[in-house]
Amino acid sequence: MGQRLSCVQQQHEEHGVLFPALASGELEVVEAMVEEDPTVLEHTTGCDRLSPLHVAAANGRIEVLSMLLDRSFNVDVLNRHKQTPLMLAVMHGKTGCVEKLIHAGASILMFDSIRRRTCLHYAAYYGNIDCLKVILSAAHSTPVADSWGFARFVNIRDGNGATPLHLAARHRWPECLHALLDNGALVCASTGGYGYPGSTPLHMAARGGSLDCVRMLLAWGADRLQLDSSGKIPFSVALKHKHKACAALLDPSSAAPLVWPSPLKFISELNQEAKALLEKALQEANREREKTILKETDMPPSPLNSESEDDNIASEASDMELCCICFDQACTIEVRPCGHQMCAHCTLALCCHKKLDPATTGLSGPVCPFCRGSILQLLVAKINKISDTEVESSPMKPRRSRKSNFSEGSSSFKSLSAMGSFGRIAGRNSGKITDEKQ
Ligand SMILES: [Zn+2]
Numbered sequence: 001m002g003q004r005l006s007c008v009q010q011q012h013e014e015h016g017v018l019f020p021a022l023a024s025g026e027l028e029v030v031e032a033m034v035e036e037d038p039t040v041l042e043h044t045t046g047c048d049r050l051s052p053l054h055v056a057a058a059n060g061r062i063e064v065l066s067m068l069l070d071r072s073f074n075v076d077v078l079n080r081h082k083q084t085p086l087m088l089a090v091m092h093g094k095t096g097c098v099e100k101l102i103h104a105g106a107s108i109l110m111f112d113s114i115r116r117r118t119c120l121h122y123a124a125y126y127g128n129i130d131c132l133k134v135i136l137s138a139a140h141s142t143p144v145a146d147s148w149g150f151a152r153f154v155n156i157r158d159g160n161g162a163t164p165l166h167l168a169a170r171h172r173w174p175e176c177l178h179a180l181l182d183n184g185a186l187v188c189a190s191t192g193g194y195g196y197p198g199s200t201p202l203h204m205a206a207r208g209g210s211l212d213c214v215r216m217l218l219a220w221g222a223d224r225l226q227l228d229s230s231g232k233i234p235f236s237v238a239l240k241h242k243h244k245a246c247a248a249l250l251d252p253s254s255a256a257p258l259v260w261p262s263p264l265k266f267i268s269e270l271n272q273e274a275k276a277l278l279e280k281a282l283q284e285a286n287r288e289r290e291k292t293i294l295k296e297t298d299m300p301p302s303p304l305n306s307e308s309e310d311d312n313i314a315s316e317a318s319d320m321e322l323c324c325i326c327f328d329q330a331c332t333i334e335v336r337p338c339g340h341q342m343c344a345h346c347t348l349a350l351c352c353h354k355k356l357d358p359a360t361t362g363l364s365g366p367v368c369p370f371c372r373g374s375i376l377q378l379l380v381a382k383i384n385k386i387s388d389t390e391v392e393s394s395p396m397k398p399r400r401s402r403k404s405n406f407s408e409g410s411s412s413f414k415s416l417s418a419m420g421s422f423g424r425i426a427g428r429n430s431g432k433i434t435d436e437k438q
């Protein structure tokens with residue numbers, strides 16, 4: 001305490017006006033001081049040796065920051081802990097300053113001396129999703145991508161072996177977790193390294209107790225049976241810290257969730273819109289499984305499982321053509337090149353059907369269930385609204401129950417055949433197929 005006080009005093013005596021002016025963004029005051037004595041910018045705060053740039057960045061003072069950078073202030077100046085102004089801006093969630101610093105050439109590949117962390121670790125640790133996205137997009141275009149490789153940067157380890165994904169999982173930031181996974185973070189990365197056992201992001205999520213994080217890691221293929229350095233699986237970690245709901249999902253004896261089929265080439269090449277549809281289908285399918293698991297363990301259902309959301313989906317689907325596999329959901333996904341359509345749930349079930357082996361996937365990927373043709377691409381189907389006359393002439397329009405099984409045909413199959421073809425083909429007359437079937 002006494003030491004802290006003396007630091008503050010020292011700072012106050014040396015430059016009592018400069019740093020408060022920097023912190024509160026008083027551009028004119030700072031400019032006047034610099035005019036009078038340019039060396040004032042070489043000053044640092046007493047204890048942590050923060051430079052003027054650190055103080056402006058941490059407080060989100062873009063104008064002051066720009067002024068300093070215009071005076072060719074070293075953008076990667078280090079404080080006592082070898083933290084750059086960029087790290088402090090990320091830590092405090094000052095996205096504007098993060099953008100400005102990166103634009104001015106700040107390196108995203110600097111390591112602090114506390115835990116050897118990068119700015120990406122900081123973003124994941126503090127859960128600043130906007131900063132995280134700015135850094136990831138910078139990593140695509142800066143020399144880091146060329147020299148280090150983007151994938152290596154995303155999976156960069158700190159002094160304890162933790163990747164940014166570990167930190168996002170530990171500190172309960174599902175959004176950051178998702179952005180990192182989406183950018184190639186390895187879901188089974190271990191803090192051990194070099195063959196030694198260590199904690200995976202799933203262990204960290206079990207420790208942190210975020211159901212969203214656990215759910216997401218499992219859906220991205222995290223292994224429930226991997227051991228940490230003390231021989232524990234994530235399930236035991238969750239139990240130890242009394243995160244019951246997480247433990248229920250992590251219990252190796254409970255039903256395994258559907259896993260996002262990332263090794264499939266056409267899945268890795270999905271456009272944003274199609275990807276969003278399929279991810280939503282994955283979440284919904286897993287939530288159904290989760291309900292059963294949590295019910296068995298007397299856990300309250302997840303708040304995300306609201307009935308009203310289900311109703312919305314049903315009404316959305318009501319004016320679209322039904323999927324001819326499940327007769328339950330609207331056709332939202334189109335297979336290329338054949339053009340057959342089905343719902344996102346069935347598409348996903350098809351892709352997740354067998355355990356994917358990256359080595360052989362290229363040879364035995366899923367095929368279109370209608371024509372057995374290979375799938376090269378999945379797109380969002382163009383909405384073909386059923387014409388008014390058709391709706392009127394089919395009073396037997398089946399009621400959709402979202403609880404019906406994917407693979408089981410609906411009992412109202414016959415009434416459906418009047419409504420449409422089996423396996424819709426976009427932009428083609430499908431009447432012939434209908435005739436054959438009837
Ligand atoms: Zn379907």
Ligand SMILES: [Zn+2]
Pocket residue numbers: 335338339340368369370371372373
């Ligand atoms: Zn087809």
